[in-house]
Structures are given as C-alpha cells and as structure tokens.
Amino acid sequence: MPRPTPARWTAGRIPGQHGRTAVITGANTGIGFQTALALARSGASVVLAVRDPDKGKRAAAEITSGAPAAEVRVLRLDLSSLASVRGAADELRGSCPRIDLLINNAGVMYAPHGTTADGFELHFGTNHLGHFAFTGLLLDLLPASAGSRVVTLSSAGHRMGGPIDLTDLGWRSRPYDRTAAYGHSKLANLLFTYELQRRLPPGGPLAVAAHPGGADTTGSRDAMMHASALTRTAFAAVRPLLLQSPAMGALTVLRAATDPNVQGGEFYGPRGFQQSRGYPKAVRSSRQSYDASLQSRLWAISEELTGVSFPSR
Template identity: 80%
Template sequence: MTASKPAHWTTQDIPDQHGRTAVITGANTGIGFETAKALALRGAAVVLAVRDTDKGKRAAEEIALAAPTASVRVQRLDLSSLASVREAAGELRDAYARIDMLINNAGVMYTPQATTADGYELQFGTNHLGHFALTGLLLDRLPASPASRVVTVSSAGHRMGGPIDLDDLDWRTRPYDRTAAYGHSKLANLLFTYELARRLSADGPLAVAAHPGGSDTTGSRSAMAHSSAVTRAAFAAIRPLLLQSPERGALPVLRAATDPGVRGGEFYGPRGFQQSKGYPKVVRSSAQSYDRSLQGRLWTLSQDMTGVAFPA
C-alpha cells in the first residue's frame, strides 16, 4: 500500500536517516545547504560536493554545530569540468560502497555567455551535463530499493525560452539569450529525470525531480546581478510576495529524497500560487518536458557529449 502524502509536509515528516548516505551538490549554501543540514539532523551521513572547498568546510562546521553526531564530508566537485566530475566520482566510489541519495542541486543562473572547460555552453554544461555525468558514474552505488533516490533540482523557470534546440545547445547559430539558456538547462534536468525514471528497474532506485519555487537564496540574488536594471527592480518589488526562505525552498527536495510515498518520475514543488511558495506536493511540468522523443534524443546527445554511458 502506498504511504499517505500529508498536505503540509515539513522536515518533521522526514523518516529516520541513520545508516544512510546522501551526496548533495552545491551544498555549501542555499537549498543545498538546508537539504544537507536537514538530512544530517535526521541522522544521515552527508557529503557536501562543492566547487569551493573552503566554503564547503565552513558549511560543514555549521552543520556539525546543529548535528554534532552527524558525519559530514566535503568533496571537491566542479560540475563545469567533466574531468573534475570524473575525479570526484572516483573519490566517492572509493569512499562509499553505498550511496542512498544523490541530490543534483548545484547550478548557475542567468550567466553571461561562457563555456565550460569542455567547450559547452556554461549553464547547460553545468546544470545538466555535469549532473548527467555524475549520476551515470555513481548510479551503481545506489541500492536497488525505492528508498534510494536520484533527485535532480529543476526550476519553475524550465518553461522559459521556448522550445529547446538540440541541434544548437551551445548557441553557435543564434544570438545568446541567457534567460532562455537557463530555462533550457532546467528543462534538460526534467527530460533527464523522466527518461532515467523509465530506464531504472521497478525495484529502484527512483529518479525524481523537484523545484524550490521562488527561494530567496544567494544564488537567486547573484543571478539578478547579471540582469537588467528593469529586471532587478521587478525582482525587488515581488521578492516579499513570491519568495520563501531557503529552509522552505528545500522542502520539495527533501520530500522527493525521503518520503516513502514518492514514485519514480514525479516532480515536487510548492503548492502555492504559481508554485512559487508553500508546502511541497507533486506538480506538473511543461508539456515539452513530457515529450518522450525529446527525452530520448537528449539522453543520447548527453552520453555523446560527456562520454558517460549509464550501467544497464
């Protein structure tokens, strides 16, 4: 029988996590940090997979103050470099025979046009390709159980930018639009999750997506620094109305990662107006995200671009 799904799910609903290990990308700040802290408080061993290890160590110290008995490790990971992804995955494989939760949270937003170390458009390369590769390299460490989860953090912004152009993911034939590029990277997170959910065994692990709604994080404020004056003014006006704290923004991610009632291929987000804030529930994504042909094409392209083939 499927577990019931409470309407007002909070961190108090997280089951005991003792004996479980979670790897969380971008866990030194914002949603990733709050996710790591909440899991540590419930007994999980947490790995903060971060680009800046000094910031990661400070975050680990803060988590240790809140959860003194928790195991907290910092792992260097630069998702904009496939070499770094491979190195981090190798170190994690050496350290852990079992990983119960892989939470693909890190990302960049609205950046000026730039490329990754491998020559791919920065937002797509970091937000999607880096996580695609990391998941493929660690997937066999996740036990075959519905309690094991690959949670990929998308965004309500996956609807921005119009149809994704798989023939020009690096924006070589069009003027660069950083808002659209961000939206397409977040759409790719969903296309990846839904395709992975179909490919995984019915015994688990589960592939699930989540989005934090409008969360007042360092990342969102940093993204606004790259925006126009009009956009920044609009953001300042709506900020109190549509944004919630990082602690609340982490709830959809935490529910996707721990709720026994979760099913593979679900998408969790806030239940409030336009999914901007509120308690987490299953939500719908854009029609484009459910296009199975598009999911399959992106999967094949992602394997070619990263050189990572998922285990059968």
Template identity: 75%
Template sequence: MSRPHSTRWNIHDIPDQHGRTAVITGANTGIGFETARALAARGATVVLAVRDPEKGARAAEEIRLATPTAHVDVQRLDLGSLASVRAAADQLRTTHPQIDLLINNAGVMYTPYRTTADGFELQFGTNHLGHFALTALLWDLLPPARSSRVVTVSSAGHRLGGPIDLDDLHWQRRPYNRTAAYGHSKLANLLFTYELQRRLPETGPQAVAAHPGGADTAGSKAAMSHASALTRTAFALLRPLMLQPPAMGALPVLRAATDPDAQGGQYYGPHGFQQSRGLPTVVRSSPASYDTELQRRLWVLSEKLTGIAFPVRRALPDPSPADPPAATDRVHE
C-alpha cells in the first residue's frame, strides 16, 4: 500500500540527481525544457532528444548559463520517423551506457491530417508509436531499480474524441477529426504506461505517467493555430484562469520521475480545479485508460506497426477488473 501523497511537492523536493542520466524528448522548449533545466540543476546528465539540433544546442546553452556545472547533450530525434528513432537509439547506446530516466515528452497537437514518414496518422504516430519504439530500443539501458523510470507525458485531452478505434487508427475509413486524433494519441500514452508497468517486476524499472495541466507553452499556442475558431476563442477566454507557466506544468513530470514514493502505474497532474493548474499529485485518468484488454490490444498492435518486439512480457495474469490507483493514493478526479 502506498503512502498518502502530499499536495505540496515542488521543485525543491527533487532529490539529488548526480550520477544519473535523463533522456528527454522534445526538450528544447516548453515542458521538456523546464524538466531538463530542473534535472540538470540537481546534477543529472541530461540529453535533449530533439528534432532540430540547432534549437537543441541553443536550449542546452541556456541550461548551462543557468547551471554552469550542467552536463547537457543534444541528440537528433524525429519521432515521426522510425528510421530516425532507430538511429537516435543507436547513437544513445554508444554515448550513454545507462539511462536512469526516459521522459517521453515530445508531441504534436491538433494538426491537420498528415502522415509520418512511415504512413501513420501524424499525432498517433508521433505521440505514441514513436515513443513506444524509442522506449523498446533503449529498454535494456534502464537499470532494474525503482528509481529508474519511464515517464510518459499524456494530457487532460486524453478524454477527448470518444472511444478509440484500434481498427482505424490512421483515419482511413472516417472523416478526420484532429481533436479526436489528438485525444486518442494521449489515451494511447496512458494505455502504454499501464500495460508496461504490469509487465515489470516490483524491483523496477517503473512506468509512470504525467500531464502538465493547462500549460501556457509555445506548443499550446501553435496548436491553437490549427484549432477551430470556437476553440481558439475559448482558449483566449480561459487562458488567464486555466493556464500556468511551463515551469509549473513540468512539476508533475518531475515528480513522476524523481519522487522516491512514486509508484509504477501512477498518473501525476496538477492538484487544482479540473487538474488545470497547481502543484502535482496523483490523479485519475479516464475509465477507458484502465481497460486492460484495450491496453493489451494496443501493445500488440504497436509491436506490429513498428516492427519492434518490446523486450518485456507479462509476468502475471491480468487483474480483473481493471485496477485504477488505490483510494489510499488520494487521487483527484
């Protein structure tokens, strides 16, 4: 049984990270950058895994200016290309023999219909399949310890779009709905996290999920350029009430990655109203995310689509019924 979780956790509660290596996707801006900056300040070697190495180099220099002793590397990674994911994993294996934290943060949001280099719908292919493949290819570099974590960043938007259709993930038989496609990709992040955790030994590593709430980032602003006029208007009206700075949005990710009391399969988000802002705590995700059969089906399909056999298998039979976080975690709807 896990201990009740404090709702007063903040950046000063991050334990010392010296001797640990963190790989963070999409770390040149927004939530990823703030996560990288905080971990570097606590002594971690941080790898900014980014699509644009020049932007990554500028972000790395900004981190070094804030923390002159910081160890920061940049790795090119395009999650919309499995070839790029493989190349990045190969390079990381040569430069970093151990990865203590893999933070799957990068993503795209509300994009018009496009496909990845491998023909997948862009949001699902980038936000889920790219991270699924990267995690599988780096898996053996994570030590078997509970402090070793795979943290996958989902979103409150995982509740959008209605039921996910695993038979038409790439929207070939339906009119494309960019909001639903985004929601399904973020639901897939949670299904992946919960299924991965069920396959792991109690000794670790651990799979944990997080979401930033309403983070006022450049990415969220760019996403609004693809949204409907109604959504853009609502965003403008609610922005002062529901959004928080990227550094606050990074706190659930940092807690999931570093809190010694974090448990595999937990989901961290802001404590405040509608999980939109505030300090991080354990929260509940949607009922669909706890569907163990849906988790299993997505896992099998992800292996098939990426052509990568994930090197972990279920050690125990499925729980029945699906088991969301225990009441002792004091989760917040």
C-alpha cells in the first residue's frame, strides 16, 4: 500500500529502482542530470539521451564517480531532428527489452527565431514534437503498470503568450515572440500529457507532468542571453530570491516519476511562493491546458507533422 506522503518530499523517499530502466532526455546537465543522478543512486539503470555524446560521457562519469555500481549509458538524441529521434528510438529498442521511466526533460528556452531540421519552429519542434515522436516510438516498451511512467517537463511559463494558435505554429502570419513561442511549447507539453493519459489503459503506464519552478541552471542562465534587456534585469533581481538549485528543482520530476501515490494526469511543481521554489506537490496548470478539444486537436496535428502514430494499448 502507498505510504502517506510528507509535505517535504525529498530524494530520500524514492523507492528502490533496482532492475528498472530510466531514459532521460537532456540528462547531461541541470534538472536532467540531477534526475539521472538520483535515479542511479536509487539503483536504476539510466540512459542519458543527449544531443552531445561527449558531454553525455562526462555526465555519466560524474554519476558513476559518486555511485560506482550505477549502470549508465549514453544515447545520442537530437530532438530537433525527427531522423535523430527515430534513430535513437531504434537503438533503444535494440538494447532495452523494456523501459520503466521515460522522462522528457530536454528543451530550448527563449531562443531566437529558428527552425528544426524538419522546418518546425524551434521551440515547438524541439520541446513538443521531438518528445511526442520519441514517446510514441517507445511507448510499447513501458509495462502496463502504474510504476511505469512517461514524465514530461513543462514550465510555469506555460501560462505565457496567450492562447496557442494551432493554425500558425510556425509563426508565419504574425511577428515572432520568443517568450510566447517558449510558453506555447510548454503548454503543448501539458496538452500532450493530459491527452496521453486519457489514451492509456487504466492499469498504466501513467502520463504525468512536472515543472521545476525557478531552477538556477546553466540552461536558464544561457536562455537569458537571448531575452530582452528588461527580462534580463528582472531575472537578475529575482534570482537570489526565487530560484533554487537544480537538485531541488529535480524533486518535482523525481516525485512524478517514483512516488507510489502519484496519479496519471497529475502535474507536480514546487509548493512555495508562486510555485517558484520548495518541495514538490500536485499543482494546477492553466485553464487552457485542460481544454480537451485543444488537446485532441494538437494530438492529431502532432501525429500528422511527425508521422508517428501511437500504438494502441
């Protein structure tokens, strides 16, 4: 039976992960690295799915230096290329008889206008479509159990940018807004999670979302280089007050992935002020994210754009 969960859920609450395999995108740094480290320390076999294998190897060495018994592998995955997504999925299918945890963590933030290898707007193509395709190509490897989970990292920023326009996902008929483009990609992560949960069988696996709050990561600091001067100034002012360490930020992901009390379709974030920092709890996302019609329409568009249809369970 699941145990009552304390207000301060920490990595010490992670159940033993021996015999389980976790695949984590963007796991060479930040939230992804801290997630991989905690799962490896708990006994999981961890696959670091990263764009740069050299950085992945350095991250793997750092993990095994602190957890010598850990089994850590590096997989090349560029989510901005559907060819790379398919190649990585094929490689995993050839080496992993099953996947217990698929953690969709990687992403780009506040990037200048650009497109993926397949011509999609960079944020939407990488953060959403890449993970949508990767999940669809691997879903049948997850056992039908509540302990098996697809955890997708969204952001409090999913509320930014106003309503998402599914008729202009490439920003061709309006001025490009990198903040809105990022926010819409993170909203898409939630729409995807909620629709996926509805399509999964009652016994599992589960689809769950999480956001790390204000995590002081290399990625968030690098993203600010592309932000407006006003945004950079605001970021510098709030950084000491609202941001938390990557290890604390990763707790929301780890709880979504491992807590026996988690339910499919839940969203986990920090419990502190404006969900910017603190220990993880189930939180609510925006009203738009719960629009079932919008979820279904995005799903159909995503299948068409990626050419990936999810297996029936």
